[in-house]
Amino acid sequence: KLVFCSVLRAGLPLHQGLLNYFDKSENAFISAYRHHIDNKDDFDVIIEYLAAPSLNNKILVIVDPMLATGKTLQNVLNAIKKHGKPKKIHIVSVIGSKYGVANVASYYPENTHLWIATIDDNLSERGYIIPGLGDAGDLSFGIKL
Incomplete structure (x- = not known):
């Protein structure tokens, strides 16, 4: 049994695309956003919402289009x-950084598989992928108010 867990809000379009093919899967949703401390380069990832079925002995697929530092995926796992x-974890992303991929590989259990379309070399001082594609949530749904 598959459970797709979308990181809101950026993960929703990719989540829906996966559901088009795996329409019998269960769904989970988690909110995660960056909170920049004193508007500086360092940030915490804040999780405010999580809705999920039991994951025992199921295949968890975490859907997040951007894998920059890996901090979000660490917090999602926790x-x-x-x-x-x-029983298995799959992470589906579109763009990642070398740093983020290495971070996830060191943090997630051995039964984890990463599916990613492309890996960019660099991160900005604020931890965004360069060149990346910008804010995936904003591109899909408009700029946050």
């Missing part, structure tokens, strides 16, 4: 653990 232990 938050979602209370919903059970999946």
Whole structure:
């Protein structure tokens, strides 16, 4: 049994695309956003919402189009653990950085597989992928108010 967990809001279009092919899967949703400390380069990832079925012995697919530093995916894993232990974890992203990929590889368990379309070399001082594509959520839904 598959469970797709979308990181809101940027993950929704990719999540829907996956559901078009895996329409019998279960769904989970988690909000995660960057909170820049004193408007500086360092940031925390804030999780405010999580809705998920039991993950015990299921295949968890985390859907997040951008894998920059890997901090979001670390926080997602920590938050979602209370919903059970999946037998496998897949991460589906579109663009990542070398740093983020290495970070995820060092943090996630061995039963994790990363599916990513392209890997860019660099991050900005604020932890955004260069050249990347910008804010995936803003591109899909408009700029946040």
